[in-house]
Amino acid sequence: xxxxxxxIMSIGVYGSAIGLILIGLxxxxxxxxxxxxxxxxxxxxxxxxxxxxxxxxxxxxxxxIFSPAGEKIVANGGVMVDxxxxxxxxxxxxxxxxxxxxxxSLVIRLYxxxxxxxxxxxxxxxx
Amino acid sequence: MKKxxxxxxxxxxxxxxxxxxxxxxxxxxxxxDPQDEKTVSAYYLNNTTQKLSVSNVITAIxxxxxxxxxxxxxxxxxxxxxxxxxxxxxxxxxxxxxxxILKPSSQxxxxxxxxxxxxxxxxxxxxxxxxxxxxxxxxxxxAIIATGFLLMMMAYQDYRVSHSVLVWVExxxxxxFAGIGxxxxxLGNTFLENFLPIGTLNNLFSGGIIPIIYIAVGFKVAAELxxxxxTLLNIKDKH
Amino acid sequence: xxxxxxxxxxxxxxxxAAAVYAVMQKDLLYAVIATGVISLILSVFxxxxxxxxxxxxxxxxxxxxTTIVFIIxxxxxxxxxDEVPMDHEPDRNENDx
Numbered sequence: 461x462x463x464x465x466x467x468i469m470s471i472g473v474y475g476s477a478i479g480l481i482l483i484g485l486x487x488x489x490x491x492x493x494x495x496x497x498x499x500x501x502x503x504x505x506x507x508x509x510x511x512x513x514x515x516x517x518x519x520x521x522x523x524x525i526f527s528p529a530g531e532k533i534v535a536n537g538g539v540m541v542d543x544x545x546x547x548x549x550x551x552x553x554x555x556x557x558x559x560x561x562x563x564x565s566l567v568i569r570l571y572x573x574x575x576x577x578x579x580x581x582x583x584x585x586x587x
Numbered sequence: 588m589k590k591x592x593x594x595x596x597x598x599x600x601x602x603x604x605x606x607x608x609x610x611x612x613x614x615x616x617x618x619x620d621p622q623d624e625k626t627v628s629a630y631y632l633n634n635t636t637q638k639l640s641v642s643n644v645i646t647a648i649x650x651x652x653x654x655x656x657x658x659x660x661x662x663x664x665x666x667x668x669x670x671x672x673x674x675x676x677x678x679x680x681x682x683x684x685x686x687x688i689l690k691p692s693s694q695x696x697x698x699x700x701x702x703x704x705x706x707x708x709x710x711x712x713x714x715x716x717x718x719x720x721x722x723x724x725x726x727x728x729x730a731i732i733a734t735g736f737l738l739m740m741m742a743y744q745d746y747r748v749s750h751s752v753l754v755w756v757e758x759x760x761x762x763x764f765a766g767i768g769x770x771x772x773x774l775g776n777t778f779l780e781n782f783l784p785i786g787t788l789n790n791l792f793s794g795g796i797i798p799i800i801y802i803a804v805g806f807k808v809a810a811e812l813x814x815x816x817x818t819l820l821n822i823k824d825k826h
Numbered sequence: 827x828x829x830x831x832x833x834x835x836x837x838x839x840x841x842x843a844a845a846v847y848a849v850m851q852k853d854l855l856y857a858v859i860a861t862g863v864i865s866l867i868l869s870v871f872x873x874x875x876x877x878x879x880x881x882x883x884x885x886x887x888x889x890x891x892t893t894i895v896f897i898i899x900x901x902x903x904x905x906x907x908d909e910v911p912m913d914h915e916p917d918r919n920e921n922d923x
Contacts, residue, residue, distance in 0.1 A: 468831040470613035473871070476838040478604045480845055480864070482597050487849040489593045493907040495854050495899055499861055502892060503845055506868055509884075511608075513877050519614030523876045524644040525722065526636050527789065540644075541876045542618060542628045547648040551660050553883045554726050554808070557892055558667035561815050564899040565674045568822065571903040645879045714882070722878035730886035737894060812891060819898045 466519070473514045480507030494567045494577045498560060505556045509549045516545035640785040641719045641794040649724065650797045650804075654779035658764060661807050665757070668811045672818050692742050700742040707735035715805030719794045725801040729808025736813045740820055748817050753810045760807035767796050767803075830874065841867045852907045858896040865889045 463471075480503055487500025521541040522533050534540065571577045574584075619625040624633060635647040649657055715728030739746050771780035779796075786793035841864060848860035865888030872881035 465828065465831055466613055469834055470608075472831070472834040472838040473613060473875070474608045476841050476871075478601060478608070479842045481604065482601050483842070483845045483849055485600065486593065486597060489596070490590065491849070491907070493854070493904075495896070495903065496849070496857065496907055498899075499848055499854075499857055499896070502861060503848065503864065506864055506888070509880070510868060510871060513872055513875050513880060514613065515611060516877075517614055517875045518616050518618070521616075521876055523722070523878050524632060525878075526642040526644070527720070530642075539616060539618070540632055543631055543644040543648055544628050546877045546880050547645050547653065549877075549880050550645065550649060550724075550726060550883055551656065553880070553887055554730075555660060555663055557812075557887045557895075558664050558815075560892055561819070561895050562667050562670050562674070564895055565671045565819070567899055568902045569674055577903045643879070723882055724879065727879070727882045727886055730883065730891060734886060734890045737890065816891070816894070819895060822898075822902055 473510070477507050477510040477514060480504070480510065492578045492580050494570065494579060495564070497579075498563050498567065501563070502556065502560055505552075509552060509556075512545045512549050512552075516542035518542065636788055638785075639781065639794055639797065640788050641797055642789055643719055643721065643724075646719045646724050646797060646801065647794075650800050651779065651781070654768065654800070657804065658768065661761065661764070661804060661811075664808065664811045665761070668814045668818070671815055675818060675822060691744065697742045700738045704735055704739055707738065708732055711735065711805070711809065715802055716798070717791070718801040718805075719797050720789060720791070725804030726808055728805040729810075730812060732805075732809035733812035733816060737816050740816065748813055750814070750817070753814050753817075757807050757810040757814075760803040760810070763803040764800055764807070767800060771796075834871075834874065837867050837870060841871075854900050854905055854907055855897070857907075858893060858900065861896070862889055862893040865892065 484500045484503030484505075484507060487503065488497050491497055491500065518539050518541045521539045522530055524530075524540045524543040524546070526534075530540070567577055570582070574582050576582060617626070618629045618632070620629075622633075624630045631644055631648055631652065635641050635644050639647050639651060641647045641651075711728040711730075711732035713728075714723035714731060715725045718724030718728070736748060740748075768779040771782055772778050774780070774782055776782070779800075781795035781797075783795040785795045792798075844860045844863040844867070848857045848864065851857040851860065865884055868888065869881045869884040872878075872884060
């Protein structure tokens with residue numbers, strides 16, 4: 461075990477982000493139940509958010525907030541993490557919720573009409 | 588066969604993602620020296636405290652530097668709640684009875700939520716009023732307030748949020764946001780340009796228009812998310 | 827520093843396990859709770875990586891609101907993933923029992 465701190469962190473964080481993306485993609489492609497597909501989409505969403513935040517992180521940095529404590533750290537030569545990916549992810553999470561809600565309302569509507577939410581049992585084309 | 592194809596696709600995607608991330612070292616300082624401002628992040632970190640007098644750089648980016656983006660985002664949220672309502676709309680038929688789907692909730696939940704509800708509202712309001720000083724802001728505060736209303740809706744089945752109040756709150760907040768942006772345009776600056784005194788750093792009344800806009804965003808997000816939850820919880824369906 | 831790395835590794839294992847459980851579980855209610863667990867751990871990740879704003883958003887929206895929207899959907903549709911539907915032609919005028 462001669463892994464140093466950076467390698468462990470990159471395996472842990474990047475690995476879980478890429479793993480989440482792949483697992484979500486698997487669910488979207490393989491699963492037949494519509495709710496499961498939306499679950500897969502939200503898992504992909506989570507993985508991409510984690511990847512963004514991980515790219516913006518700087519080792520030993522503090523949160524980009526200039527409170528008195530943060531100012532003291534910067535004055536002593538400390539760094540702050542990249543604020544731009546955080547702002548992007550902040551809005552992406554809210555939009556992700558809106559997209560999930562609309563997708564699930566479509567699922568409810570489909571179920572009402574076809575009495576099933578499995579895409580392999582929806583036979584008729586019109587609704 | 589299909590599973591095999593999917594696994595092949597996943598392998599390709601995973602391989603390309605991993606090779607792409609190999610070049611991005613974890614925790615590396617990619618901002619460069621903050622003093623020579625080679626990246627846009629370094630510019631933001633250098634200038635927010637002097638030019639805008641806002642402690643939270645993320646708030647400054649979301650509301651000021653990328654303010655137009657945020658306006659677009661709250662409109663996307665509005666469109667989502669509108670679309671949700673129109674997708675789930677259903678004509679009330681003749682002779683149809685509304686059936687209570689849920690069992691009444693326990694007395695413990697009812698009493699407890701009545702106790703916690705004002706505290707949740709106050710936490711949400713605190714989070715978006717102090718958005719320019721501490722972590723938090725309009726989106727987070729709005730979501731917290733929406734969870735408070737969700738708690739009440741789950742505890743009391745006949746708890747209804749008046750839709751006309753939601754519509755008014757949302758419209759007023761949206762008009763405030765757009766109007767403040769337009770006011771900057773009228774004064775001969777750009778859209779969403781700051782026109783108020785910026786005050787001193789780490790005061791509650793600092794940052795010019797940023798706290799006002801974030802409070803408006805907070806109200807708007809809270810109204811929209813509450814509307815979404817109210818629409819979804821009141822689906823009239825057979826069961 | 828090393829403590830942080832150990833915490834990250836443990837959380838990453840739980841995160842991936844919850845994701846696999848959420849995809850593989852046939853009972854959708856359990857799967858939805860597992861997505862809630864993913865959001866919770868993700869929020870801890872964001873906090874460790876110095877993004878308190880994002881952690882707060884994820885905690886409020888990912889854990890509470892997304893989970894409840896999924897649960898409402900399951901209440902209005904089917905709960906089991908492999909459920910076979912009722913054996914009659916769906917009819918628009920008649921889906922109210």
